[in-house]
Amino acid sequence: MPRNAQRSTPVIKDVAKLAGVSAPTVSRYLNGTAKVNEEKRERIAQAIKLLGYKPSVVARALANKEMDSVMVFATNSGTFSTNMTSIGVENGARERNYLFNVTTLSEDRMDEVRPTVQMALGANPAGVVVYEYDHAGAEALRYIPDDIPLVIVGGNAGEGRYQVINSEREGGHLMTRYLLGLGHRTVYHVGRPQGPSDNTRTNGWRDAMAEAGIAAPPVIEVSATDLSESVEAGRRIAGFDDATAVFAGNDETAIAVIKGLREAGKRVPEDVSVVGFDNRTFGPLWTPPLTSYSQNFVETGERAFSMLYEQIQARRGGQEPPKSRLETVRGEFVERGSALPFAG
Incomplete structure (x- = not known):
């Protein structure tokens, strides 16, 4: 049989024939551009499954005048949270057969944010997700047209019509309150510089200190990428007479601080209690096992896409956009062995 005598990849006409409907009906089902009755939807879905049909992203883009893709704008794309x-x-x-793209922005090149955003939007994505964890993310929002479906991840609560945030401030408050509850008279904080949002771990630390009526010591700011600064911070803290507890802005920082404390002759947790944030997989393997705050960033991303997809479908179907909403993904306190009650 000649190679072109049979088609190895099913096309939309094959789906239509098997389902007993027209090709335009299958197209409407796939694109969500018009209602298809339930009986036909079931037949089409079954035909797609039996044939193993995968919609052509390019063909659907031509029909919709935009790609079935989502564009993410992010800074520090190599960090754990991002x-x-x-x-x-x-x-x-992937579950909706959409392409996924990431465009990386730079805090060090703020003048490039606008042309970078405009170039990425030239690919005609169906929707955009912006991680507003820092100033570059906030700047990017200025150049997203109003008619493009958009979800903000992070930022100040209520800043966008559609937004998903993590319980950053709540988590910082909880970790600090935990240390104070162990009887420590103050808590030092080592963390990276804050972005434009007030929903930060550092602000949570400040909240807990203020509630306890304790004057918060200055924040010890360290680089997000150079852990030697966090080791040095540990050495410095070892020289403070009142330093018996440290809340580190993430688990990597916590472990580096512990290294610095030990190099300066301090025991952890006997002399200084240290807790982290993010609950990285290496935390339980450290000595001592690291007490931390677990955040479900994967769920945050999944919720962001779901919120975006609702907007895209409403737009393509000529319907009113979904109601504005803010969703918060809660974290979880994970107690291990890196903190002890204050010995007095």
């Missing part, structure tokens, strides 16, 4: 959030967005996109 990377895991993107995995969540990609999971949601």
Whole structure:
């Protein structure tokens, strides 16, 4: 049999024939551009499953005048929180047969944010997700046209019509309150510089200190990428007479601080209790096992795509957009062995 005598990849006409409907009906089902009755939807879905049909992204783009894709704008795309959030967005996109793209922005090149956003939007994505964890993300929002479906991840609560945030401030408050509850008279905080949002771990630390009537010591700011600064912070803290507890802005920082404390002759947790944030997989393996705060960044990304997809479908169907909403993904306190009650 000649190679072109049979088609190895099913096309939309094959689905229509098997389902007993027209090709335009299958197209409407796939694009969500018009209602298809339930009986036909079931037949089409079954035909797609039996044939193993995968819609052509390019063909659907021509029909919709936009690609079946989602564009994510992110800074520091290699960091744990950003990377895991993107995995969540990609999971949601894959389930809906959408392409997933990430455009990286730079805090060090703010003058490039506008042309970078405009170039990425030239690919005609169906919707956009912006991680507003820092100033570059906030700047990017200025150049997203109003008619493009958009979800903000992070930022100040209520800042966008559609927004998903993590319980950053709540988590910082909880970790600090935990240390104070162990009887420590003050809590030092080592963390990276804050972005434009007030929903930060550092602000949660400040909240807990203020509630306890304790004057918060100055924040010890360290680089997000150079852990030697966190080791040095640990050495410095070892020289403070009142330093018996430290809340680190993430688990990597916590472990580096512990290294610095030990190099300066301090025992952890006997002399200084240290807790982290993010509950990385290496935390339980450290000595001592690290007490931390677990955040589900993957769920954050999945929720962001779901919220975006609702907007896209409403737009393509000529319907009113979904009601504005803010969703918060709660974290979880994980107690291990890196903190002890204050010995006095």
